[in-house]
Amino acid sequence: MNKLITLIKKDTWVFPYLKSYKKLLVLILFLGFMTIFCGAALMFTSGFLISRSAQIPENILMVYVPIVLTRAFGIGRPSFRYVERLVSHDWVLRIVSKFRKRLYQLVEVGTKSVYAKSQTGEVLGVLDNDLFKIENFYLRTLFPTAIGLFVYVLITIGIGVFDWGFALAVFLMLGMITILTPIITIVVNGARDYKQQQLEGQLYTDLTDSVMGLQDWILSGRTSELFERQQNDFNAINKIKAKQNHFNWWRDMFGAVIIGATAIILLIFATNHFGSDSFGVNWIAAFVLAIFPVQDALTAISTGIGEWPRYKNSIQRLNQMDDKAQTELQENVTQEKVAITHPEIKFNQVNFGYNDATVLENLNLTIKDGQKLAILGQSGAGKTTFLKLLLGDEQPNKGTVTINNYDVKTLQEERSSIIAVLDQQPYLFASSVANNLRLGNLDATNEELWQALQQVSLADLVKSLPEGLDTPMTEMGNRFSGGEKQRFALARVLLQNTPIVILDEPTVALDPITELNVLNTIFEVLADRTIIWVTHHLTGIELVDQLIFIEDKKISMQGTPQQLMVTELRFKKLLELDHGDLTDK
Amino acid sequence: MLDPRIFKFPGAKRALGLLCILTFIQAIAIIGQGRALSIALTKVWEHKQLQSVVIIILVFISAYVLRQLLGVLKEYVLAPFADKTTGMLQSELTKQYANLGPSAISQLGTGKSVTLAVEGIDQVHDYFTLVLVKLFDMMIIPWIILAYVFTIDWKQAIFLFFIYPVIVLFMIILGYAAQAKADREYETFNRLSNHFVDSLRGLTTLKQVGLSKKYADNIYDVSEDHRKATISTLKIAILSTFALDFFTTLSIAIVALFLGLGLMNGTMPLLPALTILVLAPEYFEPIRNFANDYHATLNGKNAFADIMTVLDTKTVADSDIYHREQQRWQADDTLEINNLNYQYPNANNNTLQDINVSFKGHQRVAIVGTSGSGKSTLLNLLGGFLIGKGNIKINHQTLPHLQQKDWQSQLQVLPQKPYIFHDTLRNNLAFYAKNKTDEALIHAIQVVGLNDWYASLEDGLDTIIGEGAVQASGGQTQRIGLARILLDQERRVLLLDEPTAHLDIETEIKLKETMLPLFDGRLVIFATHRLHWLAQMDLILVMRDGKIVEQGTLSELNDKQGYFVALQSAMRGSKK
Numbered sequence A: 001m002n003k004l005i006t007l008i009k010k011d012t013w014v015f016p017y018l019k020s021y022k023k024l025l026v027l028i029l030f031l032g033f034m035t036i037f038c039g040a041a042l043m044f045t046s047g048f049l050i051s052r053s054a055q056i057p058e059n060i061l062m063v064y065v066p067i068v069l070t071r072a073f074g075i076g077r078p079s080f081r082y083v084e085r086l087v088s089h090d091w092v093l094r095i096v097s098k099f100r101k102r103l104y105q106l107v108e109v110g111t112k113s114v115y116a117k118s119q120t121g122e123v124l125g126v127l128d129n130d131l132f133k134i135e136n137f138y139l140r141t142l143f144p145t146a147i148g149l150f151v152y153v154l155i156t157i158g159i160g161v162f163d164w165g166f167a168l169a170v171f172l173m174l175g176m177i178t179i180l181t182p183i184i185t186i187v188v189n190g191a192r193d194y195k196q197q198q199l200e201g202q203l204y205t206d207l208t209d210s211v212m213g214l215q216d217w218i219l220s221g222r223t224s225e226l227f228e229r230q231q232n233d234f235n236a237i238n239k240i241k242a243k244q245n246h247f248n249w250w251r252d253m254f255g256a257v258i259i260g261a262t263a264i265i266l267l268i269f270a271t272n273h274f275g276s277d278s279f280g281v282n283w284i285a286a287f288v289l290a291i292f293p294v295q296d297a298l299t300a301i302s303t304g305i306g307e308w309p310r311y312k313n314s315i316q317r318l319n320q321m322d323d324k325a326q327t328e329l330q331e332n333v334t335q336e337k338v339a340i341t342h343p344e345i346k347f348n349q350v351n352f353g354y355n356d357a358t359v360l361e362n363l364n365l366t367i368k369d370g371q372k373l374a375i376l377g378q379s380g381a382g383k384t385t386f387l388k389l390l391l392g393d394e395q396p397n398k399g400t401v402t403i404n405n406y407d408v409k410t411l412q413e414e415r416s417s418i419i420a421v422l423d424q425q426p427y428l429f430a431s432s433v434a435n436n437l438r439l440g441n442l443d444a445t446n447e448e449l450w451q452a453l454q455q456v457s458l459a460d461l462v463k464s465l466p467e468g469l470d471t472p473m474t475e476m477g478n479r480f481s482g483g484e485k486q487r488f489a490l491a492r493v494l495l496q497n498t499p500i501v502i503l504d505e506p507t508v509a510l511d512p513i514t515e516l517n518v519l520n521t522i523f524e525v526l527a528d529r530t531i532i533w534v535t536h537h538l539t540g541i542e543l544v545d546q547l548i549f550i551e552d553k554k555i556s557m558q559g560t561p562q563q564l565m566v567t568e569l570r571f572k573k574l575l576e577l578d579h580g581d582l583t584d585k
Numbered sequence B: 001m002l003d004p005r006i007f008k009f010p011g012a013k014r015a016l017g018l019l020c021i022l023t024f025i026q027a028i029a030i031i032g033q034g035r036a037l038s039i040a041l042t043k044v045w046e047h048k049q050l051q052s053v054v055i056i057i058l059v060f061i062s063a064y065v066l067r068q069l070l071g072v073l074k075e076y077v078l079a080p081f082a083d084k085t086t087g088m089l090q091s092e093l094t095k096q097y098a099n100l101g102p103s104a105i106s107q108l109g110t111g112k113s114v115t116l117a118v119e120g121i122d123q124v125h126d127y128f129t130l131v132l133v134k135l136f137d138m139m140i141i142p143w144i145i146l147a148y149v150f151t152i153d154w155k156q157a158i159f160l161f162f163i164y165p166v167i168v169l170f171m172i173i174l175g176y177a178a179q180a181k182a183d184r185e186y187e188t189f190n191r192l193s194n195h196f197v198d199s200l201r202g203l204t205t206l207k208q209v210g211l212s213k214k215y216a217d218n219i220y221d222v223s224e225d226h227r228k229a230t231i232s233t234l235k236i237a238i239l240s241t242f243a244l245d246f247f248t249t250l251s252i253a254i255v256a257l258f259l260g261l262g263l264m265n266g267t268m269p270l271l272p273a274l275t276i277l278v279l280a281p282e283y284f285e286p287i288r289n290f291a292n293d294y295h296a297t298l299n300g301k302n303a304f305a306d307i308m309t310v311l312d313t314k315t316v317a318d319s320d321i322y323h324r325e326q327q328r329w330q331a332d333d334t335l336e337i338n339n340l341n342y343q344y345p346n347a348n349n350n351t352l353q354d355i356n357v358s359f360k361g362h363q364r365v366a367i368v369g370t371s372g373s374g375k376s377t378l379l380n381l382l383g384g385f386l387i388g389k390g391n392i393k394i395n396h397q398t399l400p401h402l403q404q405k406d407w408q409s410q411l412q413v414l415p416q417k418p419y420i421f422h423d424t425l426r427n428n429l430a431f432y433a434k435n436k437t438d439e440a441l442i443h444a445i446q447v448v449g450l451n452d453w454y455a456s457l458e459d460g461l462d463t464i465i466g467e468g469a470v471q472a473s474g475g476q477t478q479r480i481g482l483a484r485i486l487l488d489q490e491r492r493v494l495l496l497d498e499p500t501a502h503l504d505i506e507t508e509i510k511l512k513e514t515m516l517p518l519f520d521g522r523l524v525i526f527a528t529h530r531l532h533w534l535a536q537m538d539l540i541l542v543m544r545d546g547k548i549v550e551q552g553t554l555s556e557l558n559d560k561q562g563y564f565v566a567l568q569s570a571m572r573g574s575k576k
Helices: A002-010 A022-054 A060-110 A121-160 A164-212 A214-219 A223-274 A282-290 A292-306 A308-328 A383-391 A433-438 A446-455 A459-464 A482-496 A512-525 A561-567 A569-578 B004-008 B012-045 B050-108 B110-152 B154-201 B203-208 B215-237 B239-265 B270-292 B294-312 B375-382 B425-429 B438-447 B451-456 B474-487 B505-519 B531-536 B554-560 B563-572
Strands: A345-354 A357-367 A372-376 A398-403 A419-423 A500-504 A530-534 A546-551 A554-559 B334-342 B352-360 B364-368 B389-394 B397-399 B411-414 B493-497 B523-527 B539-544 B547-552
Touching: A002 A308, A022 A060, A022 A121, A022 A282, A022 A292, A022 B012, A022 B239, A022 B270, A060 A121, A060 A308, A060 B154, A060 B203, A060 B215, A060 B239, A121 A164, A121 A292, A121 A308, A121 B154, A164 A214, A164 A223, A164 A292, A164 A308, A164 B050, A164 B110, A214 A223, A214 B050, A214 B411, A223 A282, A223 A292, A223 B012, A223 B050, A282 A292, A282 B012, A282 B270, A292 A308, A345 A383, A357 A383, A357 A546, A357 A554, A372 A383, A383 A419, A383 A500, A383 A530, A419 A482, A419 B203, A433 A446, A433 A482, A446 A459, A446 A482, A482 A512, A512 B563, A554 A561, A561 A569, A569 B505, A569 B531, B004 B012, B012 B050, B012 B110, B012 B270, B050 B110, B050 B294, B110 B154, B110 B270, B110 B294, B154 B203, B154 B215, B154 B239, B154 B270, B215 B239, B239 B270, B270 B294, B334 B375, B352 B375, B352 B547, B364 B375, B364 B531, B375 B493, B375 B523, B411 B474, B425 B438, B425 B474, B438 B451, B438 B474, B474 B505, B505 B531, B531 B563, B539 B554, B539 B563, B547 B554, B547 B563, B554 B563
Parallel strands: A372 A530, A372 A546, A419 A500, A500 A530, B364 B523, B364 B539, B411 B493, B493 B523
Antiparallel strands: A345 A357, A345 A398, A546 A554, B334 B352, B334 B389, B389 B397, B539 B547
């Protein structure tokens, strides 16, 4: 319980938003209440109407008001419900728009310009799903509970007007479903829900292992073991689910019985109060019948509250995002406004490390305007770190990284006009071809787009598409092959028209022939730019005029490929291997 | 609404029969409850003392409680059947996945396979419990109530009877209208709703082009567009629920009105009128409940159909024809493939065409060719994960295909990315060779060059690795795969599918040193892009467009000056 209170107190994602669009929110609660009120009032007036009619009044006008009211409530109930559903969805989706922007900004802060392998799509999918859960939390737990409790209080007050003794009786009776059962639900099901979530996590992991590792299971002849494990997982979950269900069935039955008992209390109350005079008796049926339509509104509280454990994790996860983002917020540095066309990059005695582990030590390097530099090294040697330092995503612990003597951290606002990046997974958005290209330059004309496509040899392909430049890239650019995707990304880089281009293993996923073709195109169209190319093998290495090896936190080899062929035996060997040393067997 | 296949499951007829009987009794209880309440109300309306209605109230209470109790009972009748059946479907499904094998599963989609076995089964469970109850309620309760109302006042009964199909009709019409609108807007809708995740995934790219900050407003705007589109679709989608609600409440209001008029004319006493008024909502309740859960019905039905489709997919027969004579693949064993063709289910052309090749003993065979030339498909056929058409012989024994238990139990596979199970390092290493001592495992770790990584693990062999735990880099993953192979000396046929494609050249060279000794005493079939491996191979198969266009030793192929030589120079980038 304490945890719940701290969660609500510290929460910045769910409850604070109840203050936005307040009028809409009040409207939702009003409409939700009116829906239930009309349902009850319909039975109330109907009960009165036929009771009164049975006394055979001389004139139809005697029952005219109840007739009109019966019609009005009959139409009112579905209409209010319809509008309530629309308005509540509208409100929630308005909040979701805010959520999305906020979540995007949070993720944006933590994202670097260099592609990170650990940042998988699944994590983002989880976050999106969390937003969906909060949507449901509002719609299925928060609103029904608020409305249910309001109805509960109003019923008590309504009877209290006539008789406080009976009001107390009804208050206590209905309290069993509005207060008591929700608490019991949380207590009983809360622990089970936690266990269930754990088991479900286990089931997903095991099942993913079964499906992804299926080949190994089959080859090892261990499938029967797999079935047994899977069966155990299923059984454990099904058992706990059955328990949950049994509890819910009896709880709902209990709720219904309480309503029945309340009906009898109301019967006694109404008979005591109105049974004595000939007009008053007509209210008896009215009071008793009106309680039944209220049942759904009251039992909805238990159902809604019972779902809380499902939402809790999502709310916690989103709140933790805030803390993470706050620690990642960078210091503000005064930004320079300069146009750089002929850059000279300098790494001056740069030291860098994460926590205790030094990655780069005393690194000195000058990259001249127009130079084509290749950076080699094993994975984990610090190639990616080198790029992050150059882009200003990370700051050196010691030393400086400058472009034309401006520290890169002062060039962050201008960066996208100085440095472009082509990485191994260029992302193509589920938008049109033209929109994807224009990310490089928002003001590019169609002619410029075609020119870029021409340069990367994609013009013919795009012309052959049904809607040309307006053809949608299907999600993740699945419409195109790996080589074509890289070419699209290259066209985007061309349009960005920056003096420096970083190539971060852009051809890692391609086969050697496609790889060579793409590399040839890249170096051809970017002939006048400064290129910094990180690569893990030597295909196309002849295309550069300078080459460095990063090893043991330092630059271990440096020179032109031709020089290194002569001076470095190791490089010569690697090159031979990479090119297939097929002559001297 | 009801899939006839349900009846085929054991216990279905009994469960549904019981459900029928219980629902019938429940309908009687509902009538009893309504009648008793009306009598009590009428009596107090006639100024009778409360004491005089005690008995009838007790009747009301009993009927009311009985009705609720039956509701729970119905769940108890269906639950065991649903639990048993879905449990059975679940285990059948995992068995079927294993029978279909990895290639068929990747065509179905690994994500979908997992969801189907978890969420799909859940939906079917709901379908078997919730939906069946509501369906039976709808088929039984209203008609018994109607029959009873008919005995009280046939005119009201006829009104109630005719309004029913009108309500259903309206629902159907509006349902179609909503569907049509949803279909029309499906694409926009989908695009808008995927936009957010799409943007998050593309954040790195947005950062690179310097648009990531500005894009936040775009996120908001698109989300707002999405909201407007959702609301406009919702307006129509929930119209059918509105219609149902509207017509039922209005019907009740009309019934009340007619009853009132009848009463005023003196043609009807209060008791029957009140009874009808109390029973009218009960008459409409089942269809309302059913309509509210219509989506659950659809989901459950579709999931059920999907699962049945997977279960009905034909699996390969005759997987136990081949019986090997010796424990291991021997130096004089042969595998012959003649005129083998393979076509993917949805493809127009053969992916493999007229494959003729024979493997002998502990040969080292390389398969080279560009992407899409059929290298991986050939490896999958050799591993028995795909079934082609052609003649296959092992040691002169003719086999229909290679999905043979005794063949697969000799195989070892090293793919581009070996799968790391979410399990301890020990279990991951000893996956093929259980009961290995820790010394043997640590020895294997040393041989494949994982010492440093191993030393960095806190719990040693008990460290949990894999997705969501300690991650291994590409090179480390390959080394774990190699250790698995190393630890199982019984298997002597090794299939490798571009195992070094994602590694940097130096890591690859180091790995090569570890791999080459493993090739001794094994039949090795190795698909690769990297030319330096070819020097160590006895036979090279050159593939192009699904055919083996050249085969021979390296020097034979070099002498030929054919496609292989052209391929080599294209890969190497040397000018022609």
